[in-house]
Amino acid sequence: MKFTLSLFREYIANYIKTKLTYRADFWVEVMSDLLFSAMNLIFIFVVFQHTDSLGDWSQAEVVFVYGYFMVPFGVFSTFFNLWNFSERYIVKGEMDRVLTRPAHSLTQIMLENVDPPSMIGALVGVAIMGSAWATLGMPFDWYDPLVLLVMVIGSVLIYAGLYTILAAISFYSDAPTGIVPLMFNIQNYGRYPIQIYNKGIRFLLTWLLPFAFVGVYPASFFLDRHHDLTMAWLTPVVGIIVAGIGLIVWNRGVRRYRGAGS
Template sequence: MFYASLFVEYFKNYLKRRLTYRSDFWIEVLSDLLFQGMNLIFILVVFLHTPLLGGWSQEQVVFIYGYFMVPYGIFSCFFNLWGFTERYIVKGEMDRVLTRPAHNLWQLVLENLDPASLSGTVVGLIIMGYAGAQLDLQLSWHDPFMFALFTIGAIMIYGGVYIALTSISFFSDAPTGILPLMWNIQNYGRYPVNIYNKTIKFILTFVAPFGFVGFYPAAYFMDREGWGWVALWTPVVGIVFLTLGLTLWNYGVTRYRGAGS
C-alpha cells in the first residue's frame, strides 16, 4: 500500500506538470505515433517487393509488429531511465534518492514516468486487431489470459535487460554507448526471427532475448504448432532476466560512493 500510494502521488504530480504544458504532451504523443508509423510504412514497403518474408505474409508481420508495440509502450512508460547516468550519477541526484525510505529503483521509476508512451501500446492493440481480422485468427477462451501473461513476460525482459545495463553506471560514469546499441538490437524482435542467420537468432533467443518481446509471443496466436512451445517460455525468460537485472542493480547500489564535492 505504501508503494501504491507513492505511485498515485507521483502520477498526480505528473498530471499537474503536463496540464501546465499541454502542448508538449501532445507533441510528444504525436512524435511517438509518427515514429511508429514510419516503422509500419517500412514493413509495407518491404512487401511491395516480396509476397513473403521468411515464409510470413504481410498481415502476419504487421501482427507481429503490433504485438511488439504493446509491451514496449508499457516498458517505456515505467522504465524511462535513458538519462540515468547524467542526471543521477554525474549530477549527484542519486544521493538524494538514497536518503529516502522507499526503494531507490522504485523512486527512479516514479520520477521518470512517461505515460505518453502508452499511446504506442494503444496503437499496437489496434494494429493487432486489424491484422488479426485480416488473418481471420481463431482465438480460444484462454487466449486473452495468455496474451496478458506474454505481455507481462515481455515487459520483465525489457526491464531486466535495461536495468542491468543502466546499473553499469554505478561502476563507470563514462558514456559506453551500450544502451543505444541495445535499443537497435531490440528492434530485431519486431520481425520473424527465422529471417536472420543462426548467430542473430541465438542472440535474440538466449543473450538479449528480444525475440520474446515480439515474434515468439505473436507467433503463438498464428502458428501454435510451429512456435507455440517457444512462446510459452516468455514469462520464464522474463523472470530470469528481471532477477538478473535487479541483482546487478542492487549490487551496483552497494558500490555507489556518492557524487563527492
C-alpha cells in the same frame, strides 16, 4: 506494495499537474510517438511492395508481430524510463538524493520518470494486432486475452531486466557507456520474425539478448502457421529470470556506489 502504490498515485498526480500546465508538450510527445510507429509500419508495407513474403511470413503475419512488439515496449517505456539514468543520476549526482529516502532506489527512479504518453504506443499496438488478426481470419478464443496479458508481462520484464542491467553499469563507470543506444538498435530486430536471420543472430536474440521474446515468440502463440507453443510459454519464464538478474545487478551496483564525489 501498498506504500509503493501510494507513491505511484502521488507521482502520477504531480505528472498530471505538470502536463496540465504545459499541455502542448504532452500532445507533441504523443504525436512524435505515433509518427515513429507509423514510419516503422510504413517500412513493413514498403518491403512487401517488393516481395510476397519475408521468409515464409506473409505481410499480415509480420504486421501482427510488429503490433505485439509495440505493446510491451509501450508499457515498458511508460514505467521503466531509464534512458538518461547515467547523466541525470550519476553524473549530476541525483542518486545521492534518491538514496536518502525510504523507498527502494529503483522504484523511486521508475516513478520519477514515469511517462504515460508512451502507453499510447501500446494501445496502437493492440489496434494493429486486431487489424492483422481480422486480416488473417484467426479464431478468437476466450483465453486469448489472458494469454496476451501473461505474454506482455513476460516481455516487459525482459525489457526491464536488460535496461536495468545497462543502467546499473553506470555505478561501475564514471561516464556514460554509450551501450544504451546500441541496445536500442538491437532490440528493433525483435520486431521481425527471427527465422529470417542467420543462426548467429537467432542465438543472440534468443539466449543472450532475448529480444525475440518481446516479439515473434510470444506472438507466435496466436499465429496458426507459425504456432510455437514451447518458445511462447518460455516468455514469462525468461522475463522472470532476466528481471531477477537485473535487480541483483542493480542492488550490487547501489552497494558499490559511493556518491557523486567518488
